[in-house]
Amino acid sequence: MATDVTSRRASGSARGSKAPLAIEVRDLKKTFRLPGxxxxxxxxxxxxxxxxxxxxxxxxxxxxxxDVRQGEFFGIVGRNGSGKSTLLKILAGIYRADGxxxxxxxxxxxxxxxxxxxxxxxxxxxxxxxxxxxMGLSRQEAARRLDTVIDFAELHDFVDLKLxxxxxxxxxxxxxxxxxxxxxxxxLIDEVLAVGDxxxxxxxxxxxxxxxxxxxxxxxxxxxxxxxxxxxxRAILINDGEIAEEGDPHAVGRHYLRLNYEGAHDAVAxxxxxxxxxxxxxxxxxxxxxxxxxxxxxxVEAGKDIHLRxxxxxxxxxxxxxxxxMLSNADGVQLFGxxxxxxxxxxxxxxxxxxxxxxxxxxxxxxxxLGNGRYFVDLGVNRNHSGVDNVIWVPKATDFLIYGKxxxxxxxxxxxxxxxxxxx
Amino acid sequence: xxxxxxxxxxxADLHAKRTFHxxxxxxxxxxxxxxWRRFFDLLLLISVNDFKTTYYGSVLGYFWSLxxxxxxxxxxxxxxxxxFHVGGEGVTHYPVFLLLGIVLYTSFQESTAAAVTSVVxxxxxxxxxxxxxxxxxxxxxxxxxFNLLLNLxxxxxxxxxxxxxxxxxxxxxxxxxxxxxxxxxxxxxxxxALYVRYRDVAIIWSVAGTVLLYGSPILYPxxxxxxxxxxxxxxxxxxxxxxxxxxxxIEPEAPNAVAAMGGWGRFSISVVIYLIICGAAVWIxxxxxxxxxxxx
Numbered sequence: 001m002a003t004d005v006t007s008r009r010a011s012g013s014a015r016g017s018k019a020p021l022a023i024e025v026r027d028l029k030k031t032f033r034l035p036g037x038x039x040x041x042x043x044x045x046x047x048x049x050x051x052x053x054x055x056x057x058x059x060x061x062x063x064x065x066x067d068v069r070q071g072e073f074f075g076i077v078g079r080n081g082s083g084k085s086t087l088l089k090i091l092a093g094i095y096r097a098d099g100x101x102x103x104x105x106x107x108x109x110x111x112x113x114x115x116x117x118x119x120x121x122x123x124x125x126x127x128x129x130x131x132x133x134x135m136g137l138s139r140q141e142a143a144r145r146l147d148t149v150i151d152f153a154e155l156h157d158f159v160d161l162k163l164x165x166x167x168x169x170x171x172x173x174x175x176x177x178x179x180x181x182x183x184x185x186x187x188l189i190d191e192v193l194a195v196g197d198x199x200x201x202x203x204x205x206x207x208x209x210x211x212x213x214x215x216x217x218x219x220x221x222x223x224x225x226x227x228x229x230x231x232x233x234r235a236i237l238i239n240d241g242e243i244a245e246e247g248d249p250h251a252v253g254r255h256y257l258r259l260n261y262e263g264a265h266d267a268v269a270x271x272x273x274x275x276x277x278x279x280x281x282x283x284x285x286x287x288x289x290x291x292x293x294x295x296x297x298x299x300v301e302a303g304k305d306i307h308l309r310x311x312x313x314x315x316x317x318x319x320x321x322x323x324x325x326m327l328s329n330a331d332g333v334q335l336f337g338x339x340x341x342x343x344x345x346x347x348x349x350x351x352x353x354x355x356x357x358x359x360x361x362x363x364x365x366x367x368x369x370l371g372n373g374r375y376f377v378d379l380g381v382n383r384n385h386s387g388v389d390n391v392i393w394v395p396k397a398t399d400f401l402i403y404g405k406x407x408x409x410x411x412x413x414x415x416x417x418x419x420x421x422x423x424x
Numbered sequence: 425x426x427x428x429x430x431x432x433x434x435x436a437d438l439h440a441k442r443t444f445h446x447x448x449x450x451x452x453x454x455x456x457x458x459x460w461r462r463f464f465d466l467l468l469l470i471s472v473n474d475f476k477t478t479y480y481g482s483v484l485g486y487f488w489s490l491x492x493x494x495x496x497x498x499x500x501x502x503x504x505x506x507x508f509h510v511g512g513e514g515v516t517h518y519p520v521f522l523l524l525g526i527v528l529y530t531s532f533q534e535s536t537a538a539a540v541t542s543v544v545x546x547x548x549x550x551x552x553x554x555x556x557x558x559x560x561x562x563x564x565x566x567x568x569x570f571n572l573l574l575n576l577x578x579x580x581x582x583x584x585x586x587x588x589x590x591x592x593x594x595x596x597x598x599x600x601x602x603x604x605x606x607x608x609x610x611x612x613x614x615x616x617a618l619y620v621r622y623r624d625v626a627i628i629w630s631v632a633g634t635v636l637l638y639g640s641p642i643l644y645p646x647x648x649x650x651x652x653x654x655x656x657x658x659x660x661x662x663x664x665x666x667x668x669x670x671x672x673x674i675e676p677e678a679p680n681a682v683a684a685m686g687g688w689g690r691f692s693i694s695v696v697i698y699l700i701i702c703g704a705a706v707w708i709x710x711x712x713x714x715x716x717x718x719x720x
Contacts, residue, residue, distance in 0.1 A: 093554035096452030096714040105445035116552040121477040
């Protein structure tokens with residue numbers, strides 16, 4: 001495993017391997033003991049001093065190794081419970097590792113969330129000073145730093161106001177300012193980009209770009225693949241306490257979405273299992289999305305055509321059959337529907353009757369103008385070339401995921417001419 | 425996508441060229457980690473802030489901290505001199521003796537009671553920052569010590585008003601206070617660390633508070649206790665502190681702690697208990713500190 005990681009790292013590093021190491025993690029292990037019944041009273045301890053309760057062990061981290069170079073922005077992604085937050089807490093010195101070694105070069109901001117340690121009963125001035133001292137500044141240095149922090153947060157008029165009277169937006173600004181003004185070499189950040197309104201997120205984004213060029217090292221733990229893509233030079237994907245992918249943030253992001261998606265994929269209709277459909281006149285045999293080579297896929301890269309295939313089988317004779325599909329997004333918004341009459345094999349004419357036991361296959365290609373996200377395909381079979389006379393209708397028959405960089409925002413690409421001219 | 429309205433200039437030091445740093449091991453959480461200066465700065469700031477937040481919200485502010493021992497004192501004085509007529513026996517200035525004992529005891533009891541939940545109460549800090557854990561219980565003790573010093577001012581006014589004349593042994597008061605504060609701090613360390621895992625520590629300690637009030641020579645001088653009770657009192661490390669406080673501050677003619685407790689042999693029992701508490705505090709807190717964030 002270790003050698004494999006090394007070889008991939010060499011190719012993946014955006015900044016080359018010249019920069020000295022900022023963080024070195026070797027074979028890091030952390031196991032949590034989850035007692036079946038937590039012994040949290042002295043009475044239980046006293047009554048059963050020797051009984052070892054059936055303790056189940058949770059391996060949060062199982063031999064993680066990676067390097068982060070100075071000046072690098074490094075993303076750690078993973079699903080809930082994958083161990084990524086445990087890893088961050090060990091890096092931050094909040095948890096102690098059971099095995100392995102972590103080494104760091106330079107100073108580290110010792111908190112991982114915005115506004116940690118803020119005391120609502122105290123003023124911004126007092127809180128900023130306390131935070132400064134927490135980061136290892138002397139009290140005098142922390143007091144000197146106050147102006148910079150308050151300037152950045154744009155909270156001059158409120159510096160002597162108790163935090164409990166702050167709006168949530170002001171708190172976030174103060175927290176972010178304290179963190180970003182921490183003049184430490186390494187920043188560890190857990191999910192901060194998810195907070196604040198859109199304009200504040202924009203400000204965060206701008207600052208991140210500034211910091212990126214400044215030689216600081218930043219480790220970002222997040223669910224937000226957009227943030228990883230936008231800021232990180234490299235990323236790792238953690239799954240079940242192990243590194244599942246390391247290197248290019250884009251590849252890591254795709255792998256992450258695929259992992260996320262594997263669980264969700266079970267949610268789509270189980271073909272043929274619905275008892276209501278058992279005596280329907282037709283049956284959906286199979287439906288899938290495939291790539292250009294004909295391999296079944298669950299993700300489609302942005303901009304690449306979506307190839308949809310389906311097989312239906314008539315159980316009773318279906319006169320003048322039509323096959324219809326409807327694409328919806330994850331919010332249930334119907335995006336596009338179409339239908340076509342079933343044709344005779346090898347010919348361009350409609351068939352009059354699909355006899356019981358006969359099959360028909362759908363081959364569809366959609367030019368992919370969809371935004372990133374998850375999409376569902378509903379499939380129906382109608383008779384008499386009607387749009388409403390359903391034989392079967394299978395909602396969420398299958399689904400697929402669009403992922404990748406897109407040159408437009410929103411649900412869909414509209415073909416457009418878009419010119420802006422100054423008036424002279 | 426709109427661009428942000430106004431870009432604040434990034435601070436100059438953001439662009440400062442970073443120097444090369446050696447890799448150093450990350451040790452994980454500990455009782456003290458992060459350097460002594462940071463430790464003491466944090467201790468100071470947190471206890472000052474605690475003191476401020478405790479008294480900001482109440483009208484009478486710091487006078488509440490005076491009021492509690494004063495009320496307890498008044499009740500005890502009435503009960504033991506007017507109802508039971510037992511208090512004053514063999515004590516030259518019983519009200520002064522009682523007040524001093526109550527103020528010292530209240531400080532110990534209030535600090536330790538506040539310390540029990542202190543680490544759990546600062547859960548946000550403990551779980552999300554690398555923070556020297558020991559600062560938290562010690563900050564409550566520091567706040568309590570500050571309170572005690574303030575409370576001693578009116579106590580000494582009272583002592584002088586009662587006709588006790590100052591003696592050279594008043595210069596030894598800091599020694600007595602130091603011994604008391606170390607005891608308060610070490611007991612606080614044990615309680616706050618154990619409370620993370622055993623929540624009934626809080627209940628036990630509130631009962632222990634009452635037991636200690638009567639089980640320490642506060643309402644009565646040590647030599648007035650019956651024989652068996654005297655033996656029990658030897659195991660209370662507050663006993664020699666209170667006895668010596670009486671000797672140094674109020675009654676130079678009263679026996680000192682060693683004499684009152686019946687010689688060095690018996691006195692040393694309290695000393696050994698005291699040292700065991702100190703040792704246990706260091707051991708327990710050091711053992712628990714790295715795990716506190718996980719056990720919360």
